[in-house]
Amino acid sequence: xHNISRRTAIALPTxxxxxPALAQQRPDELPRRGGVLTFAVGAEPPTxxxxxxxxxxxxxxxxxxxxxxxxxxxGNYPNIVGDLAESWTVSPDQKTFxxxxxxxxxxxxxxxxxxxxxxxxxxxxRAPPAGVSSNRLPAxxxxxxxxxxxxxxxxITMKEVDASIMDxxxxxxxxxxxxxxxxxxxxxPVRNVMGTGPFRFVEHAAGSHWVGARFDDYFxxxxxxxxxFRAITMTPSSMVNALSGRQIxxxxxxxxxxxxxxxxxxxxxxxxxxxxxxxxxxIVSFNTERPPFNDPRVRRALSLAIDRWGGSASLSRISQxxxxxxxxxxxxxxxxxxxxxxxxxxxxxxxxxxRAEARRLLREAGQENLTFxxxxxxxxxxxxxxxxxxxxxxxIGVRAEHQQVELxxxxxxxxxxxxxxxxxSFTQFxxxxxxxxxKYVSFDKAEVATARATDRELDRLFDAQARETDRDTRKxxxxxxxxxxxxxxxxxxxxxxxxxxxxNQRVRGWSMAPTHMIYQDLRDVWLAPERS
Numbered sequence: 001x002h003n004i005s006r007r008t009a010i011a012l013p014t015x016x017x018x019x020p021a022l023a024q025q026r027p028d029e030l031p032r033r034g035g036v037l038t039f040a041v042g043a044e045p046p047t048x049x050x051x052x053x054x055x056x057x058x059x060x061x062x063x064x065x066x067x068x069x070x071x072x073x074x075g076n077y078p079n080i081v082g083d084l085a086e087s088w089t090v091s092p093d094q095k096t097f098x099x100x101x102x103x104x105x106x107x108x109x110x111x112x113x114x115x116x117x118x119x120x121x122x123x124x125x126r127a128p129p130a131g132v133s134s135n136r137l138p139a140x141x142x143x144x145x146x147x148x149x150x151x152x153x154x155x156i157t158m159k160e161v162d163a164s165i166m167d168x169x170x171x172x173x174x175x176x177x178x179x180x181x182x183x184x185x186x187x188x189p190v191r192n193v194m195g196t197g198p199f200r201f202v203e204h205a206a207g208s209h210w211v212g213a214r215f216d217d218y219f220x221x222x223x224x225x226x227x228x229f230r231a232i233t234m235t236p237s238s239m240v241n242a243l244s245g246r247q248i249x250x251x252x253x254x255x256x257x258x259x260x261x262x263x264x265x266x267x268x269x270x271x272x273x274x275x276x277x278x279x280x281x282x283i284v285s286f287n288t289e290r291p292p293f294n295d296p297r298v299r300r301a302l303s304l305a306i307d308r309w310g311g312s313a314s315l316s317r318i319s320q321x322x323x324x325x326x327x328x329x330x331x332x333x334x335x336x337x338x339x340x341x342x343x344x345x346x347x348x349x350x351x352x353x354x355r356a357e358a359r360r361l362l363r364e365a366g367q368e369n370l371t372f373x374x375x376x377x378x379x380x381x382x383x384x385x386x387x388x389x390x391x392x393x394x395x396i397g398v399r400a401e402h403q404q405v406e407l408x409x410x411x412x413x414x415x416x417x418x419x420x421x422x423x424x425s426f427t428q429f430x431x432x433x434x435x436x437x438x439k440y441v442s443f444d445k446a447e448v449a450t451a452r453a454t455d456r457e458l459d460r461l462f463d464a465q466a467r468e469t470d471r472d473t474r475k476x477x478x479x480x481x482x483x484x485x486x487x488x489x490x491x492x493x494x495x496x497x498x499x500x501x502x503x504n505q506r507v508r509g510w511s512m513a514p515t516h517m518i519y520q521d522l523r524d525v526w527l528a529p530e531r532s
Contacts, residue, residue: 031225031509035527039250039503040234040242042379043407044206049189050175051125052133054427054448056253056516057407059172061210061231063520065108066175066195067219069099069118069154070166072518074511078430080170084118084196094469095158097165103152105219107178108200115148120179122146122156129186138438138446139168142466163469164434172429172518198224198523207233218523225509225526236380243267243502249527250503253516254278256319256380263502270505270531278499279329279431279515282321282385283439285424285491287417288453292367299489301361302421303346304354305396311388312495319381322498326482327440329514330496332431333471334478344486358396371399375413375422378404385494386423414450424450424491429517433478434466440485451490458484506530 043057050062071083082088085099105113124132126140134140142165145157158165168174175195181188188194193201196219199212213228234242240259242248244266255263264271284303286293293299308324315321323330326341341347348354362368376386383404390400400421405413413419426439426448438445441462443452458481465477486492501512509524 029508029528031524031526032528033222033225033526034227037226037229037250037507037522037525037527038248039229039231039252040239040248041210041231042234042236042239042251042253044233045204046408046411047190048193048204049187050173051121051128051189052135054135054173055407055411056427059517060252060520061204062175062193063172063197064199064212064224064229064522065193065197065201066177066521067105067197068170068172068174068176070170071172072170072429072513074509074519074524077511077513077515077518078167080166084113084176094161097156097158097169099154099156101152101154102219105196106217107196108194108215109178110217111178111180113176113178113196114151115154116151117176117179118154119146119148120182121174121176124177124182124186125174132186133447135448136168136171136173138441138448139164139171139435161467161469162434163466163474164430164432167430167432167435170430172520197521199226199229202228209233220523224523226522229522243504246270246504250501250507250510252501252503252510252520254320254497254499255502257316257500258318260500260502267504272503272505272507274501274512276499276512276514277323277329277331278320278427278497279429279436279517280425280427280499281325281329281496282381282494283424283426283450283491284389284494285422285450286489287419287421288451288490289417290420292365292370293420295365295367296488297361297365298367298370299492300345300487301358301365301367301396302393302398303486303489303492304358304361305398306346306389306392306492306494307351307354308347308495309349310351311392315381315384315388315495316498319384320497320500321381321385321495323496325493325496327485327493328433328436328478328482329431332514334431334433334475336479336482340479344483345489346486346492355396362396362398368397370397372401372420373403374400375410375419376402376404377407377410377423379407381497382423382425389423389494415447417452422450423494427515427517429515431514433474433481434462437462437465437478437481440481440491449491453488453490455484455488455490458488 045058068083073079073081086102088099125136128134142162144159147155198218200215202211204210210231286299312324326336328334428435442454443449461481468474506528509526511519
């Protein structure tokens with residue numbers, strides 16, 4: 001999991017590249033208390049409510065203020081351990097989960113956290129009240145009943161077996177809110193922050209910074225180690241300069257290979273680099289409610305035009321875009337092999353044949369002179385992806401205007417269907433197929449299904465794999481789902497990202513993972529002394 005860049009290690013043999021786990025095993029480098037961690041975040045948060053969103057711009061600022069029922073064990077992804085849950089049992093039929101909560105856990109306002117807070121928070125995720133949305137609805141649909149049987153016991157009963165439910169319980173998005181605050185105002189978390197996490201909220205200055213301070217009554221003894229943290233809103237170029245110049249100590253999402261090399265040259269042995277595959281992929285999403293993108297021939301033709309294998313080889317050298325993959329992270333236990341992928345439209349290596357078929361499909365659909373607007377974010381590697389796609393489509397005679405917008409406008413168009421075709425993306429906190437395939441189901445099953453399509457066969461396959469506990473059978477169902485989705489091409493993967501995290505070597509205790517959505521509560525992070 002901690003795949004250090006061979007290229008960086010060879011170029012800079014003296015660079016300190018130890019993992020946090022190894023660093024903490026050294027007796028002279030035990031965690032120290034004190035200091036303020038300063039890190040960069042590349043976008044403003046559209047909300048403070050973790051239940052309603054899926055962007056790192058919220059997670060990286062807000063996660064330190066909240067706790068979840070379960071969590072992923074630091075340094076040991078994907079092993080699941082308790083956070084607010086002290087222990088749990090599962091019924092023989094795998095439909096009833098009983099959690100015993102930690103005693104004496106306090107919210108930042110001093111009130112005790114109980115099972116009622118967990119129950120109300122999970123009900124909000126499962127069945128949000130009027131005026132509240134839940135980005136987690138698909139994952140919670142199989143929950144039948146949530147019961148607080150005593151102040152420290154919560155029982156969750158399923159309608160049927162859900163193979164991914166433990167990952168759902170460990171989701172970093174399932175923050176536990178105060179039931180009392182939600183009773184007063186169901187939208188309280190949208191613009192207020194008050195949890196049981198390691199840091200209490202201090203302030204947010206839009207466009208500038210976000211500040212958290214140590215919560216002295218945090219339930220984990222001696223943690224957090226930091227006095228506080230300061231998340232500064234920065235553009236990517238500013239991040240590189242600030243990290244190189246030691247004005248910040250980290251950025252937890254990731255840099256491009258060129259940015260990594262520039263920072264390493266500036267920091268030398270003060271740089272720490274960790275690399276991994278990334279549970280984040282770029283997608284071309286078609287608005288199937290708008291002609292001609294309601295025609296599968298047109299969608300398939302545009303997917304066929306894209307040389308993913310060639311794009312991976314060239315774009316991985318200059319951007320965060322990396323591996324060719326399907327709808328599950330390449331290299332995970334659920335992913336398709338290259339041989340399986342090459343059977344899908346748009347994944348064959350014979351680009352002359354692919355593009356000939358694309359032109360034939362466009363002629364058949366009466367769209368030989370197709371033009372449209374490609375909506376995109378004005379952020380890398382989105383811009384690079386858009387330029388690449390436009391160039392690929394030009395080779396089959398299709399013209400696209402590249403419309404680049406701010407994050408808020410991009411999200412608004414994604415949610416409202418205000419686009420023809422868009423450079424889309426999707427990230428999750430777990431490789432479990434139910435978590436990642438939800439992007440491609442029918443729109444009435446999941447709001448994240450940007451293409452706004454309805455396909456009951458995909459829904460059937462999705463539900464079947466979600467219930468299946470035999471791994472081999474489940475993998476076959478996942479392949480069938482991907483094959484169907486690729487043939488219909490409502491939304492098609494472009495390339496998967498590669499995660500390159502660079503930080504100052506003073507930052508210790510942070511765990512690398514193939515997702516930037518976990519390990520962001522900063523409870524284990526500490527700062528080593530500055531080198532003299």
